[in-house]
Amino acid sequence: MLRYHEIAEADHRILNPFTDEKLALLGEVCRLRPGQRLLDLACGKGELLCRWAREHGITGVGVDLSEVFLAAARARADELGVAGQVAFVSGDAADYGAEPGGFDLVSCLGATWIGDGLVGTLELMRPAVRPDGLLLVGEPYWIGPPPPAAYHALGIAPDQCASLAGTLDRLAGAGLELVEMVLADGDSWDRYVASQWWTIDRWLRAHPDHPDAPAMREFLDQARHSHLAYGREFLGWGGFVLRPPLGK
Numbered sequence: 001m002l003r004y005h006e007i008a009e010a011d012h013r014i015l016n017p018f019t020d021e022k023l024a025l026l027g028e029v030c031r032l033r034p035g036q037r038l039l040d041l042a043c044g045k046g047e048l049l050c051r052w053a054r055e056h057g058i059t060g061v062g063v064d065l066s067e068v069f070l071a072a073a074r075a076r077a078d079e080l081g082v083a084g085q086v087a088f089v090s091g092d093a094a095d096y097g098a099e100p101g102g103f104d105l106v107s108c109l110g111a112t113w114i115g116d117g118l119v120g121t122l123e124l125m126r127p128a129v130r131p132d133g134l135l136l137v138g139e140p141y142w143i144g145p146p147p148p149a150a151y152h153a154l155g156i157a158p159d160q161c162a163s164l165a166g167t168l169d170r171l172a173g174a175g176l177e178l179v180e181m182v183l184a185d186g187d188s189w190d191r192y193v194a195s196q197w198w199t200i201d202r203w204l205r206a207h208p209d210h211p212d213a214p215a216m217r218e219f220l221d222q223a224r225h226s227h228l229a230y231g232r233e234f235l236g237w238g239g240f241v242l243r244p245p246l247g248k
């Protein structure tokens, strides 16, 4: 699946349903200050760290499994002139040995499978953040109850994500205070999903005999149908900003 995403998201810088504007807003609501240290687990092409390093003067470490995405992240850091502020590490984010309390903000956007779900991923992230720091998690939620067929089509188990209020309950149950959020909308989902259709179609035309071509064709058909039939109507996505309670 990672290889398919590397092909489908070849033209993307942000590998989630946020636009440049929403990513910038997310950085603003986190009230970042120059010199703060960020850890971004499953950082993809490093756009969050690179942009926020340039816009807010933070430093940071990104961890990801994909060498393709990490190469893009390092190139982006060079392009934005922030290569001295950010580092990108190859590996499983679940195994990254972050120094306890070593970061002002620890994030994981769009990859909460690294800790077997939202709560497990927050547990994984929490030791790395300072007591007065922030956690930032990007997670899907149900806008409304989806028809049963949506679960299979979108590849999301019924209890894998909750409503927005149910997500609040899960965050509170993890002992965290939700202090801000930025949500995707239908148009920003389209920029993430629909723009992949063009990229995959171009790849298929250029590689008709590639061994991955049939699987990429299926990936395109499935992703396009599930977005139009269910995702755009029922699936939301948010960047949730969280604080550990005082004294814990």
Ligand SMILES: C[S@@+](CC[C@H](N)C(=O)[O-])C[C@H]1O[C@@H](n2cnc3c(N)ncnc32)[C@H](O)[C@@H]1O
Pocket (backbone or CB within 6 Å): 002, 013, 014, 015, 016, 041, 042, 043, 044, 045, 046, 047, 063, 064, 065, 066, 069, 091, 092, 093, 094, 108, 109, 110, 111, 114
């Ligand atoms: C949906 S993308 C999100 C990327 C990035 N956070 C963003 O929002 O642009 C998911 C990312 O998780 C990475 N990934 C998946 N499993 C991982 C793991 N166990 N450890 C580190 N990275 C992982 C993928 O390579 C991919 O870059």
